[in-house]
Amino acid sequence: xxxxxxxxxxxxxxxxxxxxxxxxxxxxxxxxxxxxxxxxxxxxxxxxxxxxxxxxxxxxxxxxxxxxxxxxxxxxxxxxxxxxxxxxxxxxxxxxxxxxxxxxxxxxxxxxxxxxxxxxxxxxxxxxxxxxxxxxxxxxxxxxxxxxxxxxxxx
Numbered sequence: 001x002x003x004x005x006x007x008x009x010x011x012x013x014x015x016x017x018x019x020x021x022x023x024x025x026x027x028x029x030x031x032x033x034x035x036x037x038x039x040x041x042x043x044x045x046x047x048x049x050x051x052x053x054x055x056x057x058x059x060x061x062x063x064x065x066x067x068x069x070x071x072x073x074x075x076x077x078x079x080x081x082x083x084x085x086x087x088x089x090x091x092x093x094x095x096x097x098x099x100x101x102x103x104x105x106x107x108x109x110x111x112x113x114x115x116x117x118x119x120x121x122x123x124x125x126x127x128x129x130x131x132x133x134x135x136x137x138x139x140x141x142x143x144x145x146x147x148x149x150x151x152x153x154x155x
Contacts, residue, residue, distance in 0.1 A: 002028045002051050004113030009123055012107050016100065017092045020049070021111055024118055025091050037118075039083045039099060047095070047103045047120040052084065054116065 008021040020037075028034075033051035042048040050058070062075060081102070085093035095105075103120065110126040112119045121129070133140075 001054055001116065002033045003115060004118050006113045007126070008111045010109055010111060012095060012100075012105070012109060016095045016097065018095055018109070018120070019090060019092045020087060020118070022091060024111060024113060025087070027113070036084050036086045037093060039085050039093075039095070040078070041081050041099065041102055042119065045103055047099055047105065048114075049085070049093075049118040049120070050116065 004024055004027055006021075006023055008024065010019055010021065012018050028051050032053065034053035036052040037049040038052055038055040040048050040050065081099070083096055083099065085095075087093050105120060105122055108123040110121045110123045112121055112126065
């Protein structure tokens, strides 16, 4: 399973092509994760990219019935707005116009590695988010260390 790290500023060109940074692409194992990405609108209204095979494994956990119910109606939108994006030889994918509109994304974006997916943030929003989060960053690291059971001592 790919694990994504880092932040990378880039541009979306006039044809809606987005170059996925090589450092992010190298974190994908084509045999295990696939060569394509699934584009979804995240709960924060940012576009998220998942490696295709990994995403399909996640979908297996969604049990669907042939009979409609309220929960499956909510899930329908989840499937309808997802798109398969196949990178070209330069690692570029074409973003659908509607997806860009829904996410309110312009030409300047930051690709952010977030564990099992890549998030596309408008660069100004990402910079603002980082500035707001930096004052509590140290405390977050201490909390993560405590939750992982680390006490700072070597064993």
